[in-house]
Amino acid sequence: MTILFYKLFCPDLYVKSLQEIPWAGISQKNIKGLLFDLDNTLLPWGGCQIPGEISNWLQCAKEKGLQLCLVSNSYEKRVAGIARSLNIDYISWARKPANYGFAKAIRNMGLVPQEVAVIGDQIFTDIYGGNRLGCYTILVVPLSSHELPITKLVRMLERRLLVKLEQRGLLIKLNK
Numbered sequence: 001m002t003i004l005f006y007k008l009f010c011p012d013l014y015v016k017s018l019q020e021i022p023w024a025g026i027s028q029k030n031i032k033g034l035l036f037d038l039d040n041t042l043l044p045w046g047g048c049q050i051p052g053e054i055s056n057w058l059q060c061a062k063e064k065g066l067q068l069c070l071v072s073n074s075y076e077k078r079v080a081g082i083a084r085s086l087n088i089d090y091i092s093w094a095r096k097p098a099n100y101g102f103a104k105a106i107r108n109m110g111l112v113p114q115e116v117a118v119i120g121d122q123i124f125t126d127i128y129g130g131n132r133l134g135c136y137t138i139l140v141v142p143l144s145s146h147e148l149p150i151t152k153l154v155r156m157l158e159r160r161l162l163v164k165l166e167q168r169g170l171l172i173k174l175n176k
Contacts, residue, residue: 009161010170011127011139018057018140029136033109034061037120038072044144058086069105097129123158
């Protein structure tokens with residue numbers, strides 16, 4: 001497989017948690033908006049309460065002037081309730097990795113893809129979708145191992161892909 005193929009699935013940055021994302025790096029890249037996956041990125045899969053440290057991080061992002069939006073494949077009522085509790089915008093039923101949800105969120109922010117970072121825990125939805133649009137992409141380690149059975153199968157493929165990306169020198173891991 002070609003390097004171009006691998007780059008579609010390669011995050012620009014790979015971190016253990018949201019809190020590891022360097023603010024200086026966001027600023028240097030001229031990022032003005034952040035699109036977040038919900039399950040296993042901001043809260044454990046199926047949950048409805050954002051952990052305090054993540055809520056604090058999101059508040060800090062707002063204080064730095066960044067626009068925030070949830071982009072989730074989950075259903076409207078759930079995503080809307082969580083977004084309301086955080087006082088941020090959202091796109092539910094986003095159909096990731098299709099462009100629809102990402103493009104709508106970017107358009108609603110009044111930004112272009114190069115000014116937006118997509119942050120999520122899944123390569124084949126969040127990272128692939130963000131890369132196809134030209135966004136800066138950040139992969140986070142999932143918050144929980146509890147998830148749908150199909151997602152567990154996809155995780156096996158993701159682990160193999162991460163090894164390939166690392167072997168080819170394409171993966172930038174941030175370890176603190």
